[in-house]
Amino acid sequence: MVEAEDLQSLKTIALLGGCRGPIRLSSQSLGNVLGISPQTASRRLIALERQQFVARTMKPDGQYVAVTREGEQILKREYADYVRIFNPDQKKYTLTGTVISGLGEGRYYMSIPHYKEQFGGCLGFEPFPGTLNIRLDPASVEVRKHLDHAGWIEIPGFTADERTFGGASVIPCRIGGYRCAIVVPSRTHYPEDIIEVIAGCELRKALNLNDNDTIEVEITHD
Numbered sequence: 001m002v003e004a005e006d007l008q009s010l011k012t013i014a015l016l017g018g019c020r021g022p023i024r025l026s027s028q029s030l031g032n033v034l035g036i037s038p039q040t041a042s043r044r045l046i047a048l049e050r051q052q053f054v055a056r057t058m059k060p061d062g063q064y065v066a067v068t069r070e071g072e073q074i075l076k077r078e079y080a081d082y083v084r085i086f087n088p089d090q091k092k093y094t095l096t097g098t099v100i101s102g103l104g105e106g107r108y109y110m111s112i113p114h115y116k117e118q119f120g121g122c123l124g125f126e127p128f129p130g131t132l133n134i135r136l137d138p139a140s141v142e143v144r145k146h147l148d149h150a151g152w153i154e155i156p157g158f159t160a161d162e163r164t165f166g167g168a169s170v171i172p173c174r175i176g177g178y179r180c181a182i183v184v185p186s187r188t189h190y191p192e193d194i195i196e197v198i199a200g201c202e203l204r205k206a207l208n209l210n211d212n213d214t215i216e217v218e219i220t221h222d
């Protein structure tokens with residue numbers, strides 16, 4: 001395990017060009033970049049050299065530092081971790097929460113033919129008239145924020161029977177293997193820790209769910 005401060009120093013040297021050849025680098029200038037004293041920077045360089053992550057040469061005009069092959073391996077491992085973290089093919093999010101009951105307004109709106117057609121058209125299933133409400137765990141409220149830039153589908157508002165209906169955004173997801181979608185009505189009164197889910201079937205029956213049951217919602221963002 002490489003110390004965090006060694007990794008930070010090594011990365012800085014690499015950013016200054018140390019993987020492509022020896023760079024002239026005084027302890028003073030490394031300290032300036034890292035926001036530490038020249039003495040501490042000097043100790044860090046010695047530590048990196050001792051672990052053979054860098055090679056140092058003293059010349060009349062100053063100290064030259066190059067990242068060694070071992071040092072480069074350390075940085076490549078770090079890079080591979082970031083590739084895994086940000087790989088667009090692996091953008092799978094899981095929200096966890098508990099089932100709660102609403103007032104049944106979702107059922108009313110999901111029975112309106114215009115909404116049914118719009119959702120059916122973009123989700124590929126005819127939605128069951130009702131929404132499953134889930135209260136997200138605090139950690140999942142944070143995860144949900146990452147979804148803001150994922151593939152939401154916007155459904156515009158409309159007028160029918162002399163009243164206006166609000167628009168909604170949906171994003172496909174899965175619960176217990178069932179294809180579902182999170183729906184966020186633009187006129188919802190729910191806070192950010194409650195989500196409403198629609199599916200082609202009655203999820204409460206299909207998954208035998210009761211209030212307070214814990215469930216996982218999987219979203220694959222492509």
Ligand SMILES: Cc1cc2nc3c(=O)[nH]c(=O)nc-3n(C[C@H](O)[C@H](O)[C@H](O)COP(=O)(O)O)c2cc1C
Pocket residue numbers: 101102103104105106107109110115131133164165166167168183185187188189190196
């Ligand atoms: C597809 C859809 C459309 C909605 N449109 C409206 C709307 O036009 N006006 C409104 O006040 N609430 C609208 N709502 C939001 C509901 O008032 C409410 O936030 C939510 O659906 C509560 O459902 P529940 O009582 O079943 O938990 C809509 C909800 C859904 C699912």
